Amino acid sequence: RLWYPFFNRPSTAHLTIKTIVGLRAIAPGLPIAYTERDGYAITTLEITTPILGLDLMIGRWQVQQKFMSGRKEKILLQTYFDKVNAGIAKEYLDLCERYIHFYENLIGTYPYSSFTVVSSPFPTGLGMPSLTYISEKILKYPFIKTRSLPHEIVHNWFGNGIRVDYSSGNWSEGLTTYLADYWQVELASEDEAKEMRYGWLRNYASITDGDEKSLQAFTTRHHTASSTIGYGKSAMFFHMLRKSIGNEPFINCLKDFWLTYRYQSASFHDIRDTCQTHTNINLTVFFDSWIPTVGAPKLSANLTQTNAPERLMTINHDGKWVYPLDVEISSDANAIDSTKLMRGDEITFALSVDDVKSTKIKLDPNFNIWRKLDAAELVGTLRDFIAAKQATYIQLTSDIQDGSAIISTYFMENTTYGEQTPDSNKSKKDPVIILGDIASITEHLNKSVNAIDSEDLMPISEVDFVMVSTYITNTPTLLISTPKVITDKDFSMLISRARHYGKYSWLKISPNGITEKGKWPIQEKVFSF
Ligand SMILES: [Zn+2]
Structure with missing residues (x-):
């Protein structure tokens, strides 16, 4: 069934949905009535805050509710969870209360009368005004509770409460990532916050120059390169803004921006003009040096x-x-x-x-x-190769017929391989993938300078599947060692499983399925004379 009510301009709505009993209906907005009659269930929702379109979801959910006192009024918190997740509904209601309370203090009054978390049978997550739709398979994981949930909650202010005027780029993903994913980590641990900032720079190091667009050109995430800019660079931009003008003025800017533009659309320029009233620093030169430009300082x-x-x-x-x-x-x-x-x-x-x-x-x-x-600061990760273009493939010895086809299908986003050319003609940035047995891989690993804690992944046995991301004479190199006897099918399965470990430097999977993983430590770049 298709359902596409879309208004030409932001509008309020009154919505009545009739289903058979046993099915529940939910849309962004406040449920004001639910009755059952003659085998039918009738749900009425009131959407009092103007929105552009209405998303409707219907499913077999167990509904749990809780009221919290917001700054302006009582806020209804709800979970529409499948049977399997019903046990964590209360935890979610409490987390929603905690985050909404936190962001009302940081930004301003929560703009809706309710917030609902809905479990989805589909593997995707969606955010809408006052509602988030999260895959039922991942609701239980800590990173959903500590990162995705606050992220979707902050979008009620930035992205939905204030919509994006795309004329100077989509600022809402960066600001939301900074205030939710990053801010919550920074509150808990400065070390982890530093690691997250490093992670943004590390992701940036692995995208190809030609794929880079400016913040002004970012609209929405569609591949690794666009999310590196639209989420990572944008979040770091807000971090630099906060460092430039100071923590307290930055927080005052957030409150001011919210009060000035709520229920309207706003651009990076509007953020700049709002912040300019809180600082003597010339923000026009600061914004102009980051928003329309590509590239980054090399110190x-x-x-x-x-x-x-x-x-x-x-x-x-x-x-x-x-x-x-x-x-x-x-x-x-x-x-x-x-x-x-x-x-x-x-x-x-x-x-x-x-x-x-x-x-x-x-x-x-x-x-x-x-x-x-700097090259010294780079820690090799498996993700470098997921996003790599123009990789050179070398197969040393293995049962596998054509490893390059399997790796490009099940591991990499880009299927092109570069020509195998003599080293002198090859750009140092172009990565190399080497598939071999344990002896040949260990020999290459010993030539690597960045893999300084490589004893962590030892001992490797002949039946292990191992992937190691490192630098050999400054060339990003992915070493893959497979068991001596392996079918193409098993290799495909292992290699697609490795995609989930992108942020790690190495991965080892034993025949009994035990997975070990690790990251090389970050080294500091020191200038001396
Ligand atoms: Zn987002």
């Missing part, structure tokens, strides 16, 4: 005048972005941490250290800006 530090006492340090970033840069300078005698405003091509400042030989400089050591990671 380097050089001594431009070496004679004491007038030593000068110059920091380049290969472009013209504007952001606050953390600089850590240490020597045997002293240590100075400072934040410099980067703008223009480079900045130069006096270096007040006694001993240049022992001086070490770290730039943005905590990953607070959107930038290109």
Whole structure:
């Protein structure tokens, strides 16, 4: 059955749905009546906040409800869960209350009279005003409760409450990711927050230059490269904005933006103009350097005048972005941490250290800006190869007829392979995939410099399936070792299972199904002279 009520402009609605008893109907809006008569169930919903279209869901759900006191009025919280998930309904109602309470304090009054979590038989998740539709198979997982749920709740303010004016790009995914996925992690642990920021930069390092679009060109996620920009870069943009103007002014901007634009549409320019009233920093140059542009700073530090006492340090970033840069300078005698405003091509400042030989400089050591990671900071992950283009495939020894076809079908997003050319003609950035037995893979692994904790994945036995992402002479390399005897079908199954472990550096699956995984530690880039 198709159901497509779509209004030309945001509108309120009054909706009555008649089903057979046993089926429940739900749409974004406040349920005001439910009656059963002559074998039929009649549900009435009131949509008092103007919305563009109405999504209707009907299914066999168990309904649980709870009221919470919101800032303006009581808010009805509901779960429409299948039988299997009915046991975690109360936990979800409590989590919804906690998050709505938290974001009312951070942003402003929750814009609807209810919030409903609906379990879906389909493998997709959807967010609508005052409602989220989440696959019944994943509702039980912690990352849904701690990340997806707050993400969908924040969209009630940003994305639904204030809609996106796409003229300067979709800002709502980045702001929502920053305030939900990231903010909740930052509240719990600065180490994990740093790791998440690093993860955004790490994802950026694995996309091909030609696939990169500006924030202004981002509308919606359709592949890895677009979500890296529209979610990752956009979230980091809001992080840099907060670092630039300060935490309290940033929070005041959120409240002000909400009050000014709720139930309307807004653009990045509207965010800029709202924030400008809370700071003396020129936000036009800041926004202009990030929103319509592609690329990212590549940082380097050089001594431009070496004679004491007038030593000068110059920091380049290969472009013209504007952001606050953390600089850590240490020597045997002293240590100075400072934040410099980067703008223009480079900045130069006096270096007040006694001993240049022992001086070490770290730039943005905590990953607070959107930038290109240095080769030393790169940790190989399996995801690099899921999104890789122009990979070179080398099959050393195996039972498998054509591993490249299976890998491109079940593991990679792009099916193209580059030509096998002599090393000198090959770009260092183009990845290499090597399929072999344990002996040949171990031999390659020993040549890798980044896989510094590789003993974690030892011992590898001849019956294990192993995937390792690493760098061999600066070339991203994926090593795959299969059991000596393996069918194409088993190989396809293992390789498609590996797709779920994209954020890890290595994966080992034993014949009994036991899966081990791990990540190489992040190394710091240090400039010395
Ligand atoms: Zn979203």
